[in-house]
Amino acid sequence: MMESAQVVKALAALAQPTRLATYRLLVACGPEGMMAGQIAEKLNASAATMSFHFKTLSHAGLIERRQEGRFIYYTANFAVMNGLVAYLTENCCGGNFELCNEKNVNHFNQEN
Amino acid sequence: MMESAQVVKALAALAQPTRLATYRLLVACGPEGMMAGQIAEKLNASAATMSFHFKTLSHAGLIERRQEGRFIYYTANFAVMNGLVAYLTENCCGGNFELCNEKNVNHFNQEN
DNA sequence: GCATTGTTTTAATAATTATTTAATAATGGA
DNA sequence: TCCATTATTAAATAATTATTAAAACAATGC
Numbered sequence: 001m002m003e004s005a006q007v008v009k010a011l012a013a014l015a016q017p018t019r020l021a022t023y024r025l026l027v028a029c030g031p032e033g034m035m036a037g038q039i040a041e042k043l044n045a046s047a048a049t050m051s052f053h054f055k056t057l058s059h060a061g062l063i064e065r066r067q068e069g070r071f072i073y074y075t076a077n078f079a080v081m082n083g084l085v086a087y088l089t090e091n092c093c094g095g096n097f098e099l100c101n102e103k104n105v106n107h108f109n110q111e112n
Numbered sequence: 113m114m115e116s117a118q119v120v121k122a123l124a125a126l127a128q129p130t131r132l133a134t135y136r137l138l139v140a141c142g143p144e145g146m147m148a149g150q151i152a153e154k155l156n157a158s159a160a161t162m163s164f165h166f167k168t169l170s171h172a173g174l175i176e177r178r179q180e181g182r183f184i185y186y187t188a189n190f191a192v193m194n195g196l197v198a199y200l201t202e203n204c205c206g207g208n209f210e211l212c213n214e215k216n217v218n219h220f221n222q223e224n
Numbered sequence: 225g226c227a228t229t230g231t232t233t234t235a236a237t238a239a240t241t242a243t244t245t246a247a248t249a250a251t252g253g254a
Numbered sequence: 255t256c257c258a259t260t261a262t263t264a265a266a267t268a269a270t271t272a273t274t275a276a277a278a279c280a281a282t283g284c
Contacts, residue, residue, distance in 0.1 A: 004133070008128065015120050016272085020116060027205075028204065029206070030212065030219075047231085048231080055232090070283065072230065081201070088197075092139050093143070108193070148261060149259095149261075167263095168241095182251040182259070
C-alpha cells in the first residue's frame with residue numbers, strides 16, 4: 001500500500017491541466033509510450049515547459065522514461081496509478097457489503 | 113464523462129494530507145458519513161481548519177453535507193470518484209486488448 | 225564538426241494555500 | 255428567552271508553490 005505523502009505527491013502532479021493531459025495521453029499510448037517532442041507538439045507546449053512537467057510527473061512515479069537512439073520516450077506507470085486508486089478507495093463502506101451495495105449502487109468494493 | 117477542469121479541481125482538493133485523510137475517512141464511513149466535529153477530532157485539526165477543508169472538498173464535488181439536528185454530517189460522493197478514476201484511465205492502451213494485456217499484466221482496461 | 229533533440233538552470237513573476245483568532249450563525253434544551 | 259453547543263465565515267498573516275521563458279548544457283548520430 002502506498003503511503004499518504006506519496007499519494008499526495010501523485011495527486012498534486014496530476015492536478016494541473018497540461019500534466020493531466022500528458023498522463024492521459026501516455027495511458028492511451030500503452031507500453032510503447034510517446035516521444036517527448038511529439039507530446040509537446042500534441043499539447044502545444046514548449047519543450048522546456050514539458051521538461052518541467054515531465055520531471056514533476058516522474059518525481060511522483062507516474063511516468064517513466066526510456067531512451068531510444070536520440071529520442072526519449074515517456075510511458076505511464078500503471079502500477080502507481082493502480083496503487084493510487086486503491087489508496088483512495090480502500091476500505092469503502094468499512095468493507096460492509098450491505099452498505100456498499102445499498103440501493104443497487106456499488107461504490108468501490110471489489111467484492112460486489 | 114467529466115471534463116478536465118473538474119478533474120483538476122478534484123485532484124487538487126485531494127492533494128493535501130488533511131483533506132486526503134478526510135476523504136478516505138468518509139469513504140470508509142459509507143453512506144452514513146461522519147459529523148464534522150468527530151472528523152476534526154479524529155484528524156487532530158481545529159474546527160475552523162476543517163471547515164476550510166470541507167469547503168474545498170465540497171466545491172470539488174467530492175463530499176456532500178447533510179444536517180441532522182444541530183450536527184452536520186459529511187459523506188463521500190462516490191459517483192464523482194468513479195468519474196475521476198474513469199477519466200484518468202480512459203482509453204487505456206488505445207483500447208487495444210493485445211497491448212493492455214501484455215505480459216499478463218492488465219492495466220485499466222475493463223474488458224480484461 | 226554540426227544539426228537535431230532534449231534537459232537543466234536561472235530568474236522573475238504570479239498565484240495559491242494553509243493556519244489561527246475572533247466574530248457570526250443556527251440549533252435545541254432548560 | 256437565554257445559553258451552551260456546533261459549525262461556518264472573515265480577516266490577517268505567513269509560507270509555499272507553481273509557472274514560464276530564455277539561455278546554457280548535454281548527448282546522439284550523420
